[in-house]
Amino acid sequence: MDDSFFLFDCGEGTQYSLFKLQPKIVNKRLCLAVSHMHGDHVLGIPGLLLSLGLSSRTRELMVLGPRGIRGFVRDVLRYIGAMTPYAILFHEVRDGSEGEFCGVKVRVALGRHTATNYAYRLDGREKPGRFHPERAMALGVPRGPLWKRLQNGFPVTVDDKIVEPKEVVEPSTRGASIGYSGDTRPSRKLVDLFRNVDVLISEATYLDEDRGRALENLHSTASEAARLAAEAGARHLILTHFSSRYKDPLVLLEEARRIFPRVYLAREGRRFLLTPEDLLSRDEPFY
Amino acid sequence: MDDSFFLFDCGEGTQYSLFKLQPKIVNKRLCLAVSHMHGDHVLGIPGLLLSLGLSSRTRELMVLGPRGIRGFVRDVLRYIGAMTPYAILFHEVRDGSEGEFCGVKVRVALGRHTATNYAYRLDGREKPGRFHPERAMALGVPRGPLWKRLQNGFPVTVDDKIVEPKEVVEPSTRGASIGYSGDTRPSRKLVDLFRNVDVLISEATYLDEDRGRALENLHSTASEAARLAAEAGARHLILTHFSSRYKDPLVLLEEARRIFPRVYLAREGRRFLLTPEDLLSRDEPFY
Numbered sequence: 001m002d003d004s005f006f007l008f009d010c011g012e013g014t015q016y017s018l019f020k021l022q023p024k025i026v027n028k029r030l031c032l033a034v035s036h037m038h039g040d041h042v043l044g045i046p047g048l049l050l051s052l053g054l055s056s057r058t059r060e061l062m063v064l065g066p067r068g069i070r071g072f073v074r075d076v077l078r079y080i081g082a083m084t085p086y087a088i089l090f091h092e093v094r095d096g097s098e099g100e101f102c103g104v105k106v107r108v109a110l111g112r113h114t115a116t117n118y119a120y121r122l123d124g125r126e127k128p129g130r131f132h133p134e135r136a137m138a139l140g141v142p143r144g145p146l147w148k149r150l151q152n153g154f155p156v157t158v159d160d161k162i163v164e165p166k167e168v169v170e171p172s173t174r175g176a177s178i179g180y181s182g183d184t185r186p187s188r189k190l191v192d193l194f195r196n197v198d199v200l201i202s203e204a205t206y207l208d209e210d211r212g213r214a215l216e217n218l219h220s221t222a223s224e225a226a227r228l229a230a231e232a233g234a235r236h237l238i239l240t241h242f243s244s245r246y247k248d249p250l251v252l253l254e255e256a257r258r259i260f261p262r263v264y265l266a267r268e269g270r271r272f273l274l275t276p277e278d279l280l281s282r283d284e285p286f287y
Numbered sequence: 288m289d290d291s292f293f294l295f296d297c298g299e300g301t302q303y304s305l306f307k308l309q310p311k312i313v314n315k316r317l318c319l320a321v322s323h324m325h326g327d328h329v330l331g332i333p334g335l336l337l338s339l340g341l342s343s344r345t346r347e348l349m350v351l352g353p354r355g356i357r358g359f360v361r362d363v364l365r366y367i368g369a370m371t372p373y374a375i376l377f378h379e380v381r382d383g384s385e386g387e388f389c390g391v392k393v394r395v396a397l398g399r400h401t402a403t404n405y406a407y408r409l410d411g412r413e414k415p416g417r418f419h420p421e422r423a424m425a426l427g428v429p430r431g432p433l434w435k436r437l438q439n440g441f442p443v444t445v446d447d448k449i450v451e452p453k454e455v456v457e458p459s460t461r462g463a464s465i466g467y468s469g470d471t472r473p474s475r476k477l478v479d480l481f482r483n484v485d486v487l488i489s490e491a492t493y494l495d496e497d498r499g500r501a502l503e504n505l506h507s508t509a510s511e512a513a514r515l516a517a518e519a520g521a522r523h524l525i526l527t528h529f530s531s532r533y534k535d536p537l538v539l540l541e542e543a544r545r546i547f548p549r550v551y552l553a554r555e556g557r558r559f560l561l562t563p564e565d566l567l568s569r570d571e572p573f574y
Contacts, residue, residue, distance in 0.1 A: 012299055012300060012302070012331065012334040013299060013300045013303065015299070016300065037366055037367050037368060038367055038368070038369075039333060039334060039337045039367045039369060042366075042367060043299075043330075043333055043334045043337075043363075043367070044299065046326060046330055047299040047326060047330045050326045050330075068366055071366065072363070072366040072367075075362050075363075075366070076330075076359070076362075076363060079324060079329075079355055079358065079359040079362070080324050080325055080326045080329060080330070080359075081324060081325070081402055082325075082326060115368055
């Protein structure tokens with residue numbers, strides 16, 4: 001997002017997938033956003049940090065997460081006698097935390113799970129539209145301060161003729177927004193956090209027929225994830241974190257699609273591309 | 288070994304391979320023997336312990352390793368809020384440690400690496416040969432205490448005729464012995480530890496042409512592993528822990544084979560079966 005990479009949670013083995021899908025990530029601006037301190041969400045962090053070091057990363061790395069994330073990383077690295085050749089910046093978040101990390105606006109809300117769980121929302125910056133110098137020249141606007149005025153959104157007058165910015169500058173595009181739920185029951189707080197996001201990435205551990213388990217373990221069903229997306233006005237929904245009790249997670253997609261049509265399944269190695277018009281899969285199969 | 292499983296070291300992702308290769312390991316007698324506290328040797332331990340718990344293991348699990356292994360496991364489980372539904376017994380080893388763990392005689396020697404590294408030797412119990420009741424009957428030995436005497440290796444007299452144990456009991460088989468080097472330079476101490484083992488599993492990080500790196504990082508070359516096996520009188524040698532600088536680790540095999548012919552490469556998912564006569568691969572390809 002805006003030339004920054006955000007990694008939400010990092011279970012065991014994540015580094016292998018990450019380096020395969022993003023071999024050039026080593027020295028990119030990277031923020032690891034951790035939802036909660038359960039093993040399947042954090043046990044891959046030390047290995048990822050080590051491998052980035054062995055790959056000669058020098059750029060600082062940002063880690064957001066609940067209280068304990070800093071101690072966990074620090075203590076594990078101490079036990080294995082490892083120092084990273086780059087700085088790791090930690091920010092332990094709370095309910096309502098807001099800030100800019102890796103150039104992206106981040107907001108945090110507390111979920112409801114068996115461990116303290118935080119959901120994240122990212123909002124990319126609005127990008128100015130492309131300026132067309134050849135159009136400005138054709139309209140008689142000379143290179144120089146007048147171009148700057150047009151790029152900044154003000155009309156200029158040339159030879160008693162008014163040139164409007166829209167004649168030479170394409171419309172600005174608002175930044176993309178992404179929500180990530182972590183592991184949680186749905187809640188009003190999450191609906192508010194995820195208001196109008198372009199993409200909501202939500203856990204969908206169970207089918208509605210196993211809602212008793214979702215209530216017991218404080219997870220969401222596919223239907224509940226779909227309703228969360230609908231109530232928040234999300235444009236697209238990506239489901240993830242499926243219970244292994246379902247041989248084929250397509251059943252979760254089908255359940256969610258009855259409530260929210262623009263829903264997709266996260267699968268190992270699947271990449272999505274968000275465009276102003278749509279969410280596209282960069283890989284086959286896509287469903 | 289003798290119905291016990293030993294897992295030497297446990298890097299990130301080991302649990303996935305282990306459950307694939309040994310799906311029934313969940314409640315088996317299991318000993319994890321850790322050579323040293325580097326990330327590629329220990330970062331898979333917490334995830335394995337969690338998954339064994341989620342698979343409802345109830346049997347205690349033994350962990351051998353250097354000082355720090357107990358604190359590492361305890362602290363990581365505490366950070367992720369996990370309790371295992373089975374007991375974990377720790378034994379922090381030292382140079383010269385000896386003991387019986389999971390029914391197997393274990394000996395430990397200090398290696399020479401950038402972290403405190405221990406090499407392990409396992410010696411299985413001698414197994415009594417099979418007793419053939421039908422042969423005893425045919426020789427006129429009645430079921431009862433005389434059978435026991437024969438099984439214990441004493442001749443018996445029936446109707447003034449002497450029956451020797453070897454007539455009714457197959458020869459006993461000595462227990463198999465296995466050595467594992469961890470990460471280390473070769474040394475006299477290791478030659479002594481690995482004397483006459485059936486199988487030596489040795490690191491072979493480098494080729495001899497990169498011996499400078501082996502000296503700097505305190506690893507072994509393939510030739511050095513082969514010489515260690517030859518000097519110790521090992522029957523078979525399995526090489527593991529290859530530097531990623533070699534596209535195809537076959538070059539390491541070739542280098543070692545010039546010195547020690549009965550050498551094999553450990554590869555992801557490859558299983559070996561040790562018989563009294565030979566070391567067999569249970570999988571193709573084998574080389």
